[in-house]
Amino acid sequence: LPDRGHLRPPGAPLTVIAHRGASSAAPENTLVADEVGRRGGAEYIENDVQPSKDGVPYVLHDSTVDRTTDGSGAVRELTSAQLDALDAGSWFGPAFAGNRVPTLAAQLGDLRERGGDMLLEIKGRHSRDEVATIVRIIREQRMTDRVFVQSFEPDALRYTRELAPELPLGLLRGTLDADPVAVARELGLTSYNPSDAALGARPGAVAELRDAGVAVMVWTVDSPDRWAALEEAGVDAVITNRPAELVGWNAAS
């Protein structure tokens, strides 16, 4: 497998990925959360993407809008006009009232203007056509060299690879595969992205993957004790709700 520059050189700091933006400091997956993450020094901003009823990709984590907006209902059952009308900031605090659920196009356009790369999670099962729409938007926003795609869904990664072989791919896993290198080869992965708990069951998998040229990105880790353990284990990147703190920890350690 090719090393596309995502393997951490010896002694280099952990790559910092802001989970749903700087989601400990601002309402997750909004433009402001991404900007806080970027200003805090994160190399990547992680955002979740799923389509509206009329097929427009929006940046939102849950399958419903209930927890993070003033509306209710399944994202896939709401039109883009209905999603555009929602307030996605007030639930986090009154200072964030008026923030919207961004479209993928708006979120990518904002990153292109301000700086910052996206770790784009294709959230939930997607059809090939739905993945094609995501790829089209990445290209229209001229962000193909600044987007890294990840998903729990192998088919979403297979479709992405067919449609846009230039995009690096990461597979999210909540439990470790018996042979993660074989899975990485089958899917053409640039990275294997286990939960911290999953990796804890067999930390030696980090060396197996890296020896095969596959980077390891671990989620979602907010404590300095675990950052130290993961750095020691040799992982490449950490996905965290506290990106500015991890940037500071990198600098101090």
Ligand code: G3P
């Ligand atoms: O980036 C990894 C992490 O985002 C996966 O879990 O539920 O936060 O999307 P979740």
Ligand code: CA
């Ligand atoms: Ca995610």
